Amino acid sequence: MSAPVRQESLSSAPGRRGVGSLYAGNARSVMLRGWEATRSTNWLVILSGLFEPVFYLLALGVGLGALVGRVTTTTGEQVSYAAFIAPALLAVAAMNGAVYDSTWNVFFKMRFARLYEGMLSTSLGPLDVATGEILLALARGALYAIGFLIVMQVLGLNLSWWALLALPAVLMIAFGFASVGMAVTSYMKTFQQMDWITFLMLPMFLFSATFYPLSVYPEWIQHVIQALPLWHGVEIVRALTTGAVDVGILWHGLYYAVMIVLGLVFTTRRLRVLFLD
Amino acid sequence: MSALETRTDAQAAIAAATRPRRWGFWYVAEHRFRVMRSYTGTVVVAGIGSPVLYLYALGVGLATIVDASGTTIGGVSYLVFVAPALLASAGITAATEEFSYPVFLGYKWNPTFTGIHSSPITPHQIVDGVIVSVVVRLTVNMVLFYLLMLVFGAVPSATGFLAILAGLLGGLAFGTMLMSYTSTLEDDTGQIAMVMRFIVLPMTLFSGTFFPLAQFPLWLQWIGWISPLWHSTELARVATYGYAEPVWLTAVHVLVLVGLAVFGWVLSRRIAVRRLEK
Amino acid sequence: MPEPVIVARDLVKTYGELSAVDGISFEVAAGESFGLLGPNGAGKSTTMRMVGAVSTRTSGELSILGLDPDGSGPEIRSQLGVVPQADNLDTELRVRENLLVYGRYFGLPRRQVAARADELLAFAQLEDKGKAKVDALSGGMKRRLTIARALINDPRILLLDEPTTGLDPQARHVLWDRLFRLKEQGTTLLLTRHYMDEAEQLCDRLVVVDKGVIMAEGTPAELIRRYSTREVLEVRFGSDRNAAVAEQLHGIGERVEVLPDRILVYTDSGEADLVRITEAGLRPVTSLVRRSSLEDVFLRLTGRSLIE
Numbered sequence: 001m002s003a004p005v006r007q008e009s010l011s012s013a014p015g016r017r018g019v020g021s022l023y024a025g026n027a028r029s030v031m032l033r034g035w036e037a038t039r040s041t042n043w044l045v046i047l048s049g050l051f052e053p054v055f056y057l058l059a060l061g062v063g064l065g066a067l068v069g070r071v072t073t074t075t076g077e078q079v080s081y082a083a084f085i086a087p088a089l090l091a092v093a094a095m096n097g098a099v100y101d102s103t104w105n106v107f108f109k110m111r112f113a114r115l116y117e118g119m120l121s122t123s124l125g126p127l128d129v130a131t132g133e134i135l136l137a138l139a140r141g142a143l144y145a146i147g148f149l150i151v152m153q154v155l156g157l158n159l160s161w162w163a164l165l166a167l168p169a170v171l172m173i174a175f176g177f178a179s180v181g182m183a184v185t186s187y188m189k190t191f192q193q194m195d196w197i198t199f200l201m202l203p204m205f206l207f208s209a210t211f212y213p214l215s216v217y218p219e220w221i222q223h224v225i226q227a228l229p230l231w232h233g234v235e236i237v238r239a240l241t242t243g244a245v246d247v248g249i250l251w252h253g254l255y256y257a258v259m260i261v262l263g264l265v266f267t268t269r270r271l272r273v274l275f276l277d
Numbered sequence: 278m279s280a281l282e283t284r285t286d287a288q289a290a291i292a293a294a295t296r297p298r299r300w301g302f303w304y305v306a307e308h309r310f311r312v313m314r315s316y317t318g319t320v321v322v323a324g325i326g327s328p329v330l331y332l333y334a335l336g337v338g339l340a341t342i343v344d345a346s347g348t349t350i351g352g353v354s355y356l357v358f359v360a361p362a363l364l365a366s367a368g369i370t371a372a373t374e375e376f377s378y379p380v381f382l383g384y385k386w387n388p389t390f391t392g393i394h395s396s397p398i399t400p401h402q403i404v405d406g407v408i409v410s411v412v413v414r415l416t417v418n419m420v421l422f423y424l425l426m427l428v429f430g431a432v433p434s435a436t437g438f439l440a441i442l443a444g445l446l447g448g449l450a451f452g453t454m455l456m457s458y459t460s461t462l463e464d465d466t467g468q469i470a471m472v473m474r475f476i477v478l479p480m481t482l483f484s485g486t487f488f489p490l491a492q493f494p495l496w497l498q499w500i501g502w503i504s505p506l507w508h509s510t511e512l513a514r515v516a517t518y519g520y521a522e523p524v525w526l527t528a529v530h531v532l533v534l535v536g537l538a539v540f541g542w543v544l545s546r547r548i549a550v551r552r553l554e555k
Numbered sequence: 556m557p558e559p560v561i562v563a564r565d566l567v568k569t570y571g572e573l574s575a576v577d578g579i580s581f582e583v584a585a586g587e588s589f590g591l592l593g594p595n596g597a598g599k600s601t602t603m604r605m606v607g608a609v610s611t612r613t614s615g616e617l618s619i620l621g622l623d624p625d626g627s628g629p630e631i632r633s634q635l636g637v638v639p640q641a642d643n644l645d646t647e648l649r650v651r652e653n654l655l656v657y658g659r660y661f662g663l664p665r666r667q668v669a670a671r672a673d674e675l676l677a678f679a680q681l682e683d684k685g686k687a688k689v690d691a692l693s694g695g696m697k698r699r700l701t702i703a704r705a706l707i708n709d710p711r712i713l714l715l716d717e718p719t720t721g722l723d724p725q726a727r728h729v730l731w732d733r734l735f736r737l738k739e740q741g742t743t744l745l746l747t748r749h750y751m752d753e754a755e756q757l758c759d760r761l762v763v764v765d766k767g768v769i770m771a772e773g774t775p776a777e778l779i780r781r782y783s784t785r786e787v788l789e790v791r792f793g794s795d796r797n798a799a800v801a802e803q804l805h806g807i808g809e810r811v812e813v814l815p816d817r818i819l820v821y822t823d824s825g826e827a828d829l830v831r832i833t834e835a836g837l838r839p840v841t842s843l844v845r846r847s848s849l850e851d852v853f854l855r856l857t858g859r860s861l862i863e
């Protein structure tokens with residue numbers, strides 16, 4: 001009896017690429033994949049994200065606005081309550097979108113769908129993946145920002161031409177949160193740990209001069225809030241949409257620049273450890 | 278001889294099934310508690326942390342500018358006005374957490390319900406057990422919230438503790454309805470996220486939570502009337518500061534909430550049978 | 556023969572237009588081990604689910620332990636152990652917890668469940684994994700845990716839907732060994748397989764199912780005797796030549812069956828036929844003589860290979 005033997009040539013495993021090859025200049029293909037996946041499954045969900053800040057604005061602007069009257073900004077302007085919260089809601093939307101995309105979404109792809117392992121075994125480097133994901137998050141952020149700015153314009157809540165600059169500002173905020181978010185996520189192991197991220201965002205959302213000026217708090221709480229990123233974002237966007245722009249805005253910008261760089265550095269390092277070493 | 282043997286088989290089976298027939302729902306609840314234990318950390322920290330944050334941000338922070346503007350709502354401070362609404366809203370949030378993904382998971386991604394159904398447990402008992410476990414969790418949440426309200430001095434009335442029941446009822450009314458929806462999902466292509474966005478969020482914002490419903494034009498007030506959150510908020514307000522409303526209206530709140538909870542419960546049971554015994 | 560514990564008569568299950576099970580009748584005696592053999596979509600799992608009292612039948616009669624699943628589901632299920640085709644362990648719990656929780660569903664006292672859980676972990680060779688998350692188990696380990704879970708209530712009847720899927724040869728051996736022992740102790744087994752290789756040894760009786768109906772019934776030996784020859788000669792000439800060569804094999808063996816990758820010659824003496832083939836100047840790339848199996852029975856009955 002001769003047992004049937006079939007010799008199949010084993011495809012030789014691709015050799016490990018050089019350590020320097022972190023970036024293949026092809027973040028676009030990562031974005032493209034994300035875009036395709038989004039378009040085919042849940043673009044409605046994505047689009048619907050636009051409604052979230054609008055709901056807040058309508059409910060609180062109208063309902064609370066009647067109770068609160070006019071509010072004084074950091075720079076001393078008296079503005080309507082709706083004009084006060086609208087820029088904050090815009091900054092919050094940028095944060096939420098970026099954090100969602102860079103944490104839950106990335107976590108799922110990393111731990112469950114094992115998408116990155118697949119990507120990194122092609123010619124793509126971890127930096128391609130990281131920037132691709134972040135750019136995707138930014139594209140989404142831009143969509144929301146433009147939509148919301150239009151709503152603000154229609155409602156007469158953009159008090160100055162500076163408001164045009166709110167768009168790049170929002171993208172910067174989203175970039176900051178997305179790159180830090182990705183870095184944090186790359187260290188996460190379970191869904192429970194991910195819950196903490198959501199929980200940590202709550203105080204930022206509530207306290208960062210979002211719904212009322214910081215001045216109502218005792219000094220030490222003010223300092224804590226000023227150390228957190230969202231407050232800086234709210235201040236930038238509010239300065240722009242209310243037209244009260246001064247040099248101080250650059251400091252807030254610097255804060256985000258640091259966030260972006262730190263986030264990218266840690267993400268890249270971590271991806272390399274996770275997938276290439 | 279053989280006929281006798283079959284009878285004893287059947288009798289043994291009947292005897293073995295008496296306990297599961299009676300206590301099955303509780304075994305399911307026990308199972309859920311075990312799962313919840315893996316996230317006790319988040320439940321406790323969020324259960325204490327969220328109320329503190331919300332009560333402080335709105336009841337103290339926002340209250341500063343509302344009270345400063347000279348408006349009082351129904352003669353009470355903004356803190357007293359908003360606190361019961363925050364409690365009711367927390368009830369809805371916790372119920373939403375428990376009746377959305379976990380239920381969908383049980384049918385689909387981590388099909389524990391199918392597994393349970395292979396034991397003597399019936400689909401009805403599975404639904405009952407899940408609901409019972411959520412009632413326990415909600416009660417913990419509501420009691421914690423209420424105690425924190427006391428700490429903040431947000432409860433002038435002696436009947437305030439009844440707000441716990443109002444929150445529980447609101448959570449169940451919305452939660453069981455949500456469960457009957459998530460039980461029908463074959464696939465999650467974002468339906469649950471849409472529910473959060475277009476139902477839970479607007480409900481939270483437009484239910485007379487942060488300001489009286491009357492601030493809205495009449496054509497927007499209907500959102501409040503059909504919202505379980507509005508009914509449970511108003512009930513909680515009656516309990517914590519004796520919010521003046523006609524007795525019939527209080528009765529309506531209770532009836533609507535109980536009605537929704539029972540309806541959602543029965544519907545979820547039906548769907549469970551249909552889906553599991555396919 | 557003792558009174559049957561499972562009686563199915565004209566069992567039908569339809570899903571909309573589709574008849575997944577289309578009038579199946581069989582009986583399984585206490586202590587017997589009974590197999591359902593059939594290709595994908597034959598209706599095996601559907602039948603198992605109806606017997607397991609988790610799926611309502613469309614029509615026909617069904618009695619398990621003298622009880623009707625419509626109405627006595629919990630009673631019947633209290634006596635069953637079920638290994639479904641797809642594992643449905645609770646991945647949010649740890650390994651041992653899965654057993655503890657499941658035991659409770661049968662109304663067993665906590666202490667008894669705990670003791671039983673430890674025994675079963677040993678049986679499944681998962682003692683050192685008790686505290687691990689289910690997700691962290693390999694596919695085969697999960698399968699073993701599912702099987703262990705099915706035994707938590709000392710079932711009278713064990714329903715095994717493709718139990719060995721994903722098991723390595725050693726684990727498979729252990730499982731068959733354990734099933735043999737359960738059978739010796741009087742447990743009734745109902746199992747499905749695509750490949751009946753091992754099941755041939757375990758099943759007292761089996762039915763071949765295709766498209767929701769029973770094609771044949773009997774002991775493995777009977778079925779092989781009735782539908783196949785003693786031996787089978789398998790020859791390969793390369794995928795592109797098989798069909799052409801088969802034309803030239805007329806008169807060799809009792810019957811010739813052409814599959815995409817090989818030719819099967821049904822015969823009573825394979826070696827002799829192989830010699831005749833080579834003498835005819837045909838040179839197979841590989842050749843193999845083996846005993847007939849249920850696989851061949853199936854091929855004969857349905858014209859299709861089991862393993863598609």
Ligand SMILES: Nc1ncnc2c1ncn2[C@@H]1O[C@H](COP(=O)(O)OP(=O)(O)OP(=O)(O)O)[C@@H](O)[C@H]1O
Pocket residue numbers: 555570573574575593594595596597598599600601602640749
């Ligand atoms: N819940 C359901 N809804 C609709 N159709 C179903 C359902 N379950 C099974 N079917 C259909 O019934 C038929 C029989 O399926 P079944 O799962 O019983 O096959 P099987 O013999 O177990 O096959 P396999 O070997 O692949 O496990 C198939 O055509 C299947 O698509």
Ligand SMILES: [Mg+2]
Pocket residue numbers: 599600601640716
């Ligand atoms: Mg099957």
